[in-house]
Amino acid sequence: MNWNKLTQPSQIEDIKALSEDIPVMIFKHSTRCSLSSISLDRLLRNWKDDDHKNIVPYHLDIIENRELSNKISQEFGIPHQSPQVIVVKNGISVYDNSHFGISYPEIMGVIKN
Incomplete structure (x- = not known):
């Protein structure tokens, strides 16, 4: 899997713009x-x-970008979780789940709608 690293607040606007053409998945991960x-x-x-x-x-x-994680939660109107997957389409969150609720089939189902 070729991850794009999310490290800068300016990337949130890039993600929103990109999601107008193709869905974007954000995986919030805690290395601890x-x-x-x-x-x-x-x-x-x-x-x-x-x-x-x-x-x-x-x-x-x-762990390295907690403030950015909080900004993402605020920007998309979802509570912070870790681990957490957020799927963005057309600039808004259309899916979010955390822990063992993170489901590959659900993610793929959401992007096809």
Whole structure:
């Protein structure tokens, strides 16, 4: 999986603009949390090589970028969680889930609608 690193607040506007053409997935990950690592691994095991044609994945390390994580939660009107997946289409969050609720089939279903 070719992650785009999410490290700058200015990238939020880039993500919103990009999501007008193709959905964007943000994975908020804590390197200190075993549940976060398990959720990330589950997502990666299901990820198909061609999925990048249908969704652009971003990875946010919340330990290094906690303020940015909070800004994303505020920008999209969702509570902060970790781990957390947010799918953005047309500039708004259309899916968010956390912990073991993160579901590859649900993510793929949302982007097809």
